[in-house]
Structure formats: structure tokens, C-alpha cells
């Protein structure tokens with residue numbers, strides 16, 4: 001039995017059309033499944049909690065997420081026991097950083113084929129962010145500062161829908177990224193890693209804590225990050241002019257930014273981040289509100305993810 005959690009609103013409503021095609025295929029192939037369409041923000045977490053509680057570590061349920069990167073963090077957050085689930089993913093979002101990082105098929109039809117065949121299982125690290133008294137899991141990255149502020153504004157702008165319909169979704173990120181940079185106030189930040197390493201920076205743009213190599217629709221911010229190494233990769237951008245940051249960003253698509261002065265890459269198992277003033281927080285590109293303190297650590301258990309054949 002396959003359980004599908006579907007975000008019909010992903011990719012500005014395209015998720016529903018894609019799901020209808022996949023559903024027709026499941027029916028045609030007589031595959032036993034149940035599907036649940038999310039009705040509001042946070043619904044995928046509730047559904048995931050209910051479905052995952054049907055499984056046990058000895059008899060895990062196959063839970064398939066159909067949506068974008070933001071639906072992944074909701075589903076991961078809801079899973080009651082990571083050992084009780086076999087996780088499948090069909091991309092219907094716009095960012096696709098999870099697919100990129102995990103080398104999963106970007107084509108929904110190919111992803112469904114791989115899930116039905118249960119080609120291969122990979123154990124994925126699952127990080128957790130604790131902020132303002134709430135705890136969430138995420139699959140890709142979470143962080144504070146400029147990148148989170150851009151995500152928050154993109155999510156709230158009515159233009160996202162229009163640009164996505166025109167297949168120009170990336171342009172809206174570019175416009176907002178430029179606008180935010182112009183008015184950005186830099187801040188001080190202290191990173192406290194694994195309980196013993198402490199780094200302090202003034203004039204910080206952002207810090208992202210990454211489980212995968214990519215965030216923000218293809219920025220290879222942590223080129224050596226792996227969701228299988230039991231470690232978190234961390235990038236901090238600080239102490240450079242706005243112009244230099246702007247010139248640095250395109251090089252990050254190729255992972256070449258790591259040599260730029262003011263870019264710092266770390267590895268750790270847990271990290272506490274404190275800022276001099278409350279700043280924007282994101283988890284898998286979804287808003288995490290505003291905070292001056294977050295903690296991120298890896299869960300003790302990994303998650304079984306269905307992967308395509310190599």
C-alpha cells in the first residue's frame with residue numbers, strides 16, 4: 001500500500017494537474033494506494049503524523065510526498081518515528097533543490113516509476129531546527145538572514161503566482177533578492193558548534209545550515225554537503241561589500257564562491273546560532289518567522305528514501 005500526500009497548490013496550482021495524471025496511472029496499473037490532498041499550510045504535517053503512525057520499524061509504511069521543497073519539510077516534521085516510514089518523493093514544486101541534492105528524477109512520471117519499483121533505498125540524515133519554542137525537521141537547509149528574508153518576501157508576493165504561470169519563477173527571486181540587498185541591515189552573529197567551537201562575526205549577510213549541496217533553486221552553497229555523512233555543512237557570508245556579495249552569488253551556482261574572502265564553510269553535528277537582532281529564518285525555503293536564536297541538530301535516526309536505480 002502506498003500513501004500519497006499531495007500539495008495541489010505546489011508550482012502555483014500545477015501540482016493538482018500533475019497529480020491527476022499520476023493518479024490515473026496508479027489506477028490503470030491497479031496499484032493499491034490512498035491519497036490525501038493538503039488543504040492549507042501545515043496540513044501535510046498533520047497527515048504525515050497520522051499516516052506514519054500506521055507503520056512500525058519492522059513494518060514501515062511507504063509515504064510518498066507529491067509537492068515542492070516546502071511540502072517536504074512539512075511531511076518530515078510530521079513523521080512520528082523516522083524508522084517507521086519509507087519515504088518517496090515526486091517533485092511538483094518550482095525550486096527542486098531536494099531532487100538536485102539527492103539526484104532524484106525531476107520528471108514526476110519517472111519518479112513514480114522508481115517509487116513503484118522501489119529501485120533502491122538510501123538512508124538520509126534528517127536535521128531538526130528548534131526556534132522560538134517550536135521544532136521542525138527539514139530535508140535541504142535552514143538558516144538565518146538575507147536568504148531567509150528573500151524567501152519570506154517571495155512567498156508573500158502575489159507576483160510569484162503570475163511569474164510561475166509564465167515559467168519565469170526565477171525572475172521574481174532575482175527582483176526580490178536585489179531589492180532586499182539594497183535595504184539590508186547587516187548584523188552580528190555567533191556560531192556555537194558541537195558545544196566547543198565558537199565563531200563570532202560582525203556584518204553578516206546570512207548563515208545556512210545544509211543537509212544538501214543546493215538551496216535557493218540551485219545555489220551550490222555547500223559543495224561538499226552530503227545527506228549521508230552524519231554531518232551538517234554550514235555556510236556564512238560576512239564582511240564584504242554588497243557589490244561583492246552580488247558578484248559572488250552567480251559563482252555559487254558552480255560552487256566556486258568557496259574561495260571568496262568572507263565566505264566560511266564549516267562542518268558540525270549541531271549548531272546554535274545567535275544574532276545581535278531578530279532576523280528572518282527559513283526552513284527548506286519556507287518562512288520560519290523572525291528570531292535571534294536558532295539551534296540545529298541531526299536526528300538520531302535516519303530516514304529510508306526510495307532512490308532511482310544507479
Ligand SMILES: Nc1ncnc2c1ncn2[C@@H]1O[C@H](COP(=O)(O)OP(=O)(O)OP(=O)(O)O)[C@@H](O)[C@H]1O
Pocket residue numbers: 007008009010011012038039040041042043067068069070071072074092093094095096097285286
Ligand atoms: N491547499 C493549500 N492551500 C494553500 N497553501 C498550501 C496548500 N497545501 C499546501 N500549501 C502550502 O504551499 C506551500 C508551498 O508548497 P511547496 O513548497 O510544496 O510548493 P512550491 O512553493 O511550488 O515549491 P518549491 O518550494 O519547490 O519552490 C507550503 O508552505 C504548503 O504549506
